[in-house]
Amino acid sequence: MSDINQISAQIIDAAMKVHSALGPGLLESAYEGCMLHELRKRGLKVFSQVGLPVVYDTVTIDVGYRIDLLVEDCVMVELKSIDKLVPVHEAQLLTYLKLSGVKLGLLINFNVLHLKDGLKRLVNKLESSAFLRSRSETNDELI
Numbered sequence: 791m792s793d794i795n796q797i798s799a800q801i802i803d804a805a806m807k808v809h810s811a812l813g814p815g816l817l818e819s820a821y822e823g824c825m826l827h828e829l830r831k832r833g834l835k836v837f838s839q840v841g842l843p844v845v846y847d848t849v850t851i852d853v854g855y856r857i858d859l860l861v862e863d864c865v866m867v868e869l870k871s872i873d874k875l876v877p878v879h880e881a882q883l884l885t886y887l888k889l890s891g892v893k894l895g896l897l898i899n900f901n902v903l904h905l906k907d908g909l910k911r912l913v914n915k916l917e918s919s920a921f922l923r924s925r926s927e928t929n930d931e932l933i
Contacts, residue, residue: 794894797834797862802909804828805898809905818871821900822858825869829861836861842889857886866892870899870908880910887914 808824822838829836842855859867868883875897883895892914899908 794864797865798894798896798911800832800834801825801829801861801865801867801896804832805900805909806905809900812900814871814901814903816871816900818858818869818900821871821898822869825859825867829859834861835863842886844889855886855889857890860892864893866890866895868895868897870897871901872899873901875899875908875910880912883910883912884914887912 804825808821808828812820812824826836826838837860838858840857840860841852842857843850843852844855845851857866858869861867866883866886868879868886870879872879879897879899883897887893887895895912895914897910897912898905902908
């Protein structure tokens with residue numbers, strides 16, 4: 791599956807299925823594990839807790855940033871289980887998108903009655919970064 795919009799739709803559909811089965815109120819890690827399972831069941835290439843370094847002064851520095859889910863190397867998914875999304879959550883995802891060069895990000899908050907109220911789709915218009923090029927060379931898989 792190569793079309794980014796189809797991949798995004800599959801991720802949202804998977805999130806709806808997980809949310810329908812589990813409901814709100816669990817820890818983020820529970821939703822992450824279920825999403826990982828559901829997306830892989832659908833045949834998607836998914837990595838979880840992918841390290842995201844910062845490049846400063848031509849030096850790559852691992853500062854502990856982690857992408858919750860990276861799907862097909864083109865959609866970043868940031869999962870939350872909180873009372874409500876606030877602008878800092880969108881800023882975090884946009885920063886991760888810029889650092890990684892990934893074009894599309896989904897912010898999904900499972901701690902809502904209706905999942906549609908916990909979904910945000912964000913687009914990065916920057917060129918792909920060294921992060922994505924190095925991932926394609928090493929094909930890292932973190933679980």
